[in-house]
Amino acid sequence: MTETGIPPLLDGLRIPEPDELLDGAVVVAQPMHTRFRGTTVREAMLLRGPAGWAEFSPFPDYGPAESARWLAAAVEAGWHGWPSPVRDRIPVNATVPAVEVADVGRVLDSFGEVPAVKVKVGEAGQDVGQDVARVAEVRRLRPAAALRIDANQAWDHDTAVDALRRLAGYGLEYAEQPVAGIDGLARLREALAAAGTDVRIAADESVRRETDPLAVARAGAADLVVVKVQPLGGVRRALGIVEAAGLDAVVSSALDTSVGIAAGVALAASLPRLPHACGLGTVALFTEDVAQRPLRPRAGHLTAGDDGRPVPDTGALARLRAGEDRQRWWRQRLRAAWAELSVTAD
Numbered sequence: 260m261t262e263t264g265i266p267p268l269l270d271g272l273r274i275p276e277p278d279e280l281l282d283g284a285v286v287v288a289q290p291m292h293t294r295f296r297g298t299t300v301r302e303a304m305l306l307r308g309p310a311g312w313a314e315f316s317p318f319p320d321y322g323p324a325e326s327a328r329w330l331a332a333a334v335e336a337g338w339h340g341w342p343s344p345v346r347d348r349i350p351v352n353a354t355v356p357a358v359e360v361a362d363v364g365r366v367l368d369s370f371g372e373v374p375a376v377k378v379k380v381g382e383a384g385q386d387v388g389q390d391v392a393r394v395a396e397v398r399r400l401r402p403a404a405a406l407r408i409d410a411n412q413a414w415d416h417d418t419a420v421d422a423l424r425r426l427a428g429y430g431l432e433y434a435e436q437p438v439a440g441i442d443g444l445a446r447l448r449e450a451l452a453a454a455g456t457d458v459r460i461a462a463d464e465s466v467r468r469e470t471d472p473l474a475v476a477r478a479g480a481a482d483l484v485v486v487k488v489q490p491l492g493g494v495r496r497a498l499g500i501v502e503a504a505g506l507d508a509v510v511s512s513a514l515d516t517s518v519g520i521a522a523g524v525a526l527a528a529s530l531p532r533l534p535h536a537c538g539l540g541t542v543a544l545f546t547e548d549v550a551q552r553p554l555r556p557r558a559g560h561l562t563a564g565d566d567g568r569p570v571p572d573t574g575a576l577a578r579l580r581a582g583e584d585r586q587r588w589w590r591q592r593l594r595a596a597w598a599e600l601s602v603t604a605d
């Protein structure tokens with residue numbers, strides 16, 4: 260731990276030079292069935308380390324400082340490996356993008372039977388009525404599933420109070436980042452309590468995009484935290500953050516390929532408590548994945564260490580390989596992130 264209580268990046272683990280990281284690296288572009296996070300293609304750089312394949316895939320709009328944490332996660336995965344698991348079965352949720360009601364059944368079916376469903380809400384250009392209709396359809400089709408929503412901080416305070424009052428009747432396990440900012444979450448929790456709306460609040464962006472990932476817990480602004488391995492700088496650091504936050508955690512993907520999902524599974528497998536299904540089923544959102552055995556949920560679960568670490572399939576790598584300009588762009592990006600990481604992790 261540092262003086263601030265924030266676990267350090269890589270904590271003394273060796274950071275290879277960029278040339279070593281990039282030796283054997285390949286950028287893939289995985290097409291998606293449905294638009295998600297404003298895109299239908301997810302690019303990822305895969306690195307080949309001595310401990311296994313690793314993923315470096317910060318979202319395209321992220322700068323070097325933020326991307327440095329994603330690189331730390333790749334260094335850990337490819338060059339050092341992960342802590343030992345305490346469980347091997349990881350329950351996962353289906354993730355329903357902000358689709359039309361008519362498409363909800365198709366999306367749910369692509370995940371198979373799952374114990375929980377996360378529904379995206381607050382999409383630009385849509386209204387709360389459409390969110391309520393989508394959630395109602397999920398509830399109709401999966402009456403027994405735990406149900407959570409994720410607004411990606413799109414709602415303002417009043418919209419969130421109104422939307423959560425309307426959605427609470429469907430039995431929400433929690434609402435993920437309904438509004439922006441730690442103060443925003445704290446104010447919303449108070450308003451919900453005052454209105455008698457019983458919905459727990461999970462922080463996502465207020466953990467992974469804050470300079471201090473513990474600030475939201477310290478402020479008492481959330482009931483639980485969503486943790487993602489790449490944005491938080493690796494499995495070890497995410498474990499430290501959950502421990503220091505003292506809140507229950509839901510492990511979720513960053514829309515990674517199977518290579519990155521394996522790190523999420525490793526985190527979920529080594530958390531002392533795992534009371535909720537994890538958002539790690541997102542390989543089902545891709546039309547094709549690079550791995551020989553894609554990490555898609557079976558009977559609502561992923562299994563840690565089942566088939567060893569994911570290995571890209573040669574044919575899939577050739578099919579999904581991004582163009583040379585994108586290979587160059589990502590290599591350059593990794594070098595910029597490395598420059599930040601080598602300073603930060605010093």
Ligand SMILES: O=C(O)CCC(=O)C1=CC=C[C@@H](O)[C@@H]1C(=O)O
Nearest residue numbers: 296354377511512513514538541
């Ligand atoms: O948690 C899940 O069910 C799937 C992952 C997921 O929703 C996300 C992955 C990547 C980027 C984000 O927009 C989004 C999220 O906000 O949690």
Ligand SMILES: [Mg+2]
Nearest residue numbers: 409411435463
């Ligand atoms: Mg989220």
